[in-house]
Amino acid sequence: MSKSKSSESIKVVVRCRPMNEKEKAAKFERVVSVDVKLGQIIVRNPREAAANEHPKVFTYDSVYDWNSKQIDLYDETFRPLVDSVLLGFNGTIFAYGQTGTGKTYTMEGVRNDPERRGVIPNSFEHVFTHISRSQNQQYLVRASYLEIYQEEIKDLLSKDQTRRLELRERPDTGVYVKDLSSFVTKSVREIEHVMNVGNQNRSVGATNMNEHSSRSHAIFVITVECSELGVDGENHIRVGKLNLVDLAGSERQTKTGAQGERLKEATKINLSLSALGNVISSLVDGRSSHIPYRDSKLTRLLQDSLGGNARTVMVANIGPASYNLEETLTTLRYSNRAKNIKNKPRINEDPKDALLREFQEEIARLKEQLEKRSGKKKRRRKRRGGEGSDGEDLEEGETEEDEEEGEDKGDYWREQQEKLERERKAIMEDHSLVAEEKLRLLKEKEKKMEDLKREKDAGEMLSAKVKAMESKLLVGGKNIVDHTNEQQKMLELKRQEITEQKRREREMQQQMENRDEETLELKETYSSLQQEVDIKTKKLKKLFAKLQAVKAEIHDIQEAHINERQDLEQTQNELTRDLKLKHLIIENFIPLEEKNKIVHRAYFDEEDEYWKTKPITRLEDDQQMMTRPLSAVGYRRPLSHHARKSMMMRPDMRYKAENIMVLDMDLPARTTKEYQEPVIAPKVAAALESALRDEDEIQVDASGFHSSLGSTPPASGSLKKPKSGRPRSVKKSSTPTSPFSPSSPGSQLYPQSRGLVPK
Numbered sequence: 001m002s003k004s005k006s007s008e009s010i011k012v013v014v015r016c017r018p019m020n021e022k023e024k025a026a027k028f029e030r031v032v033s034v035d036v037k038l039g040q041i042i043v044r045n046p047r048e049a050a051a052n053e054h055p056k057v058f059t060y061d062s063v064y065d066w067n068s069k070q071i072d073l074y075d076e077t078f079r080p081l082v083d084s085v086l087l088g089f090n091g092t093i094f095a096y097g098q099t100g101t102g103k104t105y106t107m108e109g110v111r112n113d114p115e116r117r118g119v120i121p122n123s124f125e126h127v128f129t130h131i132s133r134s135q136n137q138q139y140l141v142r143a144s145y146l147e148i149y150q151e152e153i154k155d156l157l158s159k160d161q162t163r164r165l166e167l168r169e170r171p172d173t174g175v176y177v178k179d180l181s182s183f184v185t186k187s188v189r190e191i192e193h194v195m196n197v198g199n200q201n202r203s204v205g206a207t208n209m210n211e212h213s214s215r216s217h218a219i220f221v222i223t224v225e226c227s228e229l230g231v232d233g234e235n236h237i238r239v240g241k242l243n244l245v246d247l248a249g250s251e252r253q254t255k256t257g258a259q260g261e262r263l264k265e266a267t268k269i270n271l272s273l274s275a276l277g278n279v280i281s282s283l284v285d286g287r288s289s290h291i292p293y294r295d296s297k298l299t300r301l302l303q304d305s306l307g308g309n310a311r312t313v314m315v316a317n318i319g320p321a322s323y324n325l326e327e328t329l330t331t332l333r334y335s336n337r338a339k340n341i342k343n344k345p346r347i348n349e350d351p352k353d354a355l356l357r358e359f360q361e362e363i364a365r366l367k368e369q370l371e372k373r374s375g376k377k378k379r380r381r382k383r384r385g386g387e388g389s390d391g392e393d394l395e396e397g398e399t400e401e402d403e404e405e406g407e408d409k410g411d412y413w414r415e416q417q418e419k420l421e422r423e424r425k426a427i428m429e430d431h432s433l434v435a436e437e438k439l440r441l442l443k444e445k446e447k448k449m450e451d452l453k454r455e456k457d458a459g460e461m462l463s464a465k466v467k468a469m470e471s472k473l474l475v476g477g478k479n480i481v482d483h484t485n486e487q488q489k490m491l492e493l494k495r496q497e498i499t500e501q502k503r504r505e506r507e508m509q510q511q512m513e514n515r516d517e518e519t520l521e522l523k524e525t526y527s528s529l530q531q532e533v534d535i536k537t538k539k540l541k542k543l544f545a546k547l548q549a550v551k552a553e554i555h556d557i558q559e560a561h562i563n564e565r566q567d568l569e570q571t572q573n574e575l576t577r578d579l580k581l582k583h584l585i586i587e588n589f590i591p592l593e594e595k596n597k598i599v600h601r602a603y604f605d606e607e608d609e610y611w612k613t614k615p616i617t618r619l620e621d622d623q624q625m626m627t628r629p630l631s632a633v634g635y636r637r638p639l640s641h642h643a644r645k646s647m648m649m650r651p652d653m654r655y656k657a658e659n660i661m662v663l664d665m666d667l668p669a670r671t672t673k674e675y676q677e678p679v680i681a682p683k684v685a686a687a688l689e690s691a692l693r694d695e696d697e698i699q700v701d702a703s704g705f706h707s708s709l710g711s712t713p714p715a716s717g718s719l720k721k722p723k724s725g726r727p728r729s730v731k732k733s734s735t736p737t738s739p740f741s742p743s744s745p746g747s748q749l750y751p752q753s754r755g756l757v758p759k
């Protein structure tokens with residue numbers, strides 16, 4: 001499996017951003033100078049007297065100043081790494097540094113500006129160009145995008161943005177994120193789309209994007225699988241995985257005053273980065289056998305990139321201005337340490353989980369199915385064609401069909417359909433058939449046609465599926481003869497040569513610097529005493545300067561350590577206080593018994609790295625609990641033999657475990673009443689009767705009353721009691737409607753009129 005056994009160091013480069021407008025306006029001093037040729041960053045401290053303070057010098061694999069172009073970085077530093085990913089190595093690019101120093105600028109850059117595009121978009125271009133130029137190789141490219149915020153992993157490409165993912169480990173492939181979505185991409189445009197979707201999800205989730213990005217780590221993963229025919233005549237698959245990591249801001253999260261949730265947040269944010277620092281330290285010091293990868297999600301996920309099977313480049317971003325001095329120095333020291341990490345990269349050949357293999361197998365399977373279908377079809381056709389002819393013709397037919405296979409597929413279906421249609425028409429027109437028979441035959445034909453259609457659809461679906469899967473596998477070699485392409489390739493090669501040249505120059509310069517001291521010693525033959533004094537003074541001065549620099553460095557590091565320790569102590573104190581409070585609550589408010597129960601149920605889940613409690617029921621490990629105990633059959637709860645016997649002997653309350661009191665059900669109370677006719681007192685009834693009888697002699701003809709009421713009141717004014725303006729009889733006349741009216745003879749509604757009384 002391993003092709004390259006030698007180990008190699010992590011490559012560390014430093015990039016210093018230009019002064020921004022604010023810094024220029026505030027007239028901040030520039031304290032960083034960059035020696036691109038020597039690969040050195042020189043930092044001066046402006047506060048202390050320049051005379052006794054030597055500038056601090058840090059040397060890296062390469063350094064980039066504020067004028068550096070994105071493409072320079074890519075060609076010099078990242079292109080070789082991406083190239084090795086295309087060969088099947090794992091690769092990782094980290095951007096480390098304080099917030100606002102250009103991590104995101106280096107990784108993503110300015111989206112719509114080709115000049116200022118960062119590593120991620122440039123690598124897209126690189127990968128797909130490489131594929132288009134390849135020959136006799138099949139590629140599958142997929143992308144994933146995730147974010148780690150407060151030690152929780154979020155899939156930036158999933159529909160459900162509230163879901164948190166977990167890390168899992170397998171002995172063969174190592175640590176991976178369970179259920180992380182990955183998208184197969186066929187072009188630069190597609191993979192860019194994937195990145196944009198992820199970026200949107202990242203910023204949508206955050207109220208303040210900058211604040212959020214400075215507290216979270218974003219990892220874009222490109223997996224390139226390549227299949228090629230090996231010398232042994234078998235297809236071999238190589239899988240390269242490229243992790244592009246934009247880390248959280250490295251500045252210390254201010255903890256002063258932070259308590260409760262905020263304190264926890266601050267500790268969690270720092271956790272991954274400090275764990276990264278610890279991993280780097282213990283990898284470098286070489287004495288510790290235990291590397292604390294498991295301390296954080298980030299270090300676990302990138303375990304291979306740090307001291308494992310991967311090529312790694314770390315970009316340390318710094319700012320040039322004086323007010324960032326401390327952070328700049330921390331970043332430089334941190335990345336300087338990382339230089340010494342040794343990785344053991346190797347080509348990942350034929351891993352078990354290669355998606356490309358699955359794809360190839362699935363395509364082969366589908367093709368076989370298609371083949372079978374067309375085989376069936378052919379046989380059927382043969383049978384039909386063979387009708388009436390002899391066997392020899394058949395064989396000829398087969399070879400013919402083999403040749404024209406593919407193009408006549410459509411013809412075959414059309415032919416069949418036309419034939420069925422013709423047959424249907426013939427049946428319709430055949431008058432000799434009985435109607436029923438005709439119907440039956442027609443139905444049969446229709447069914448056949450439907451079957452035919454279904455079969456055709458299934459076949460089409462299958463071939464569409466094959467096509468879709470095949471289109472995901474990328475093959476190059478199409479425009480290999482393309483002239484411009486060829487030129488571009490040459491140009492790239494030239495550029496690569498130049499960068500290689502530069503790198504060699506830088507290395508040589510660094511070596512020369514080192515040799516300088518040695519050559520001084522070689523010139524030990526002095527012509528005069530004076531010369532000897534001069535040279536030795538010079539040497540002494542140089543050595544003294546070196547000593548001072550080292551002393552200063554020791555002092556600085558000690559100070560940094562003290563700071564860090566104080567920070568840790570403060571966190572520890574606050575966490576201890578928190579713990580004490582919880583203990584107090586438990587001791588004073590939770591009964592000992594309950595506490596013990598919980599303690600017994602608690603266990604540590606190694607997979608999730610989290611304390612959990614076992615379920616209360618013991619059902620899973622105690623099958624006995626699943627069945628009802630014998631003693632309880634027929635009863636609600638188990639009863640002893642004695643109890644059952646006693647219950648039968650005498651109805652003793654003592655052994656009545658259930659239904660101690662037998663109560664009737666309460667019937668609901670009625671809330672409605674029967675209807676009752678009103679009762680009239682006999683006195684009243686009599687009075688009414690007599691009153692009505694009184695009126696018997698008064699007979700008013702009310703038939704014309706309604707019409708005469710309005711116009712001729714005097715007409716009734718001539719009644720017996722003319723005082724009231726109203727005809728009294730009207731009032732009276734209404735009473736006969738009452739059922740108690742004795743005078744009403746059935747249908748008679750009004751008293752009979754007795755006509756006008758003559759004067």
Ligand code: ADP
Nearest residue numbers: 016017018066098099100101102103104105106
């Ligand atoms: P970080 O991700 O480290 O917090 P950013 O990448 O967001 O920082 O950079 C902060 C600002 O500085 C951005 O506006 C970016 O355009 C600018 N910047 C960073 N590096 C450079 C550079 N090398 N050249 C020009 N502008 C830069």
Ligand code: MG
Nearest residue numbers: 103104213214
């Ligand atoms: Mg950023």
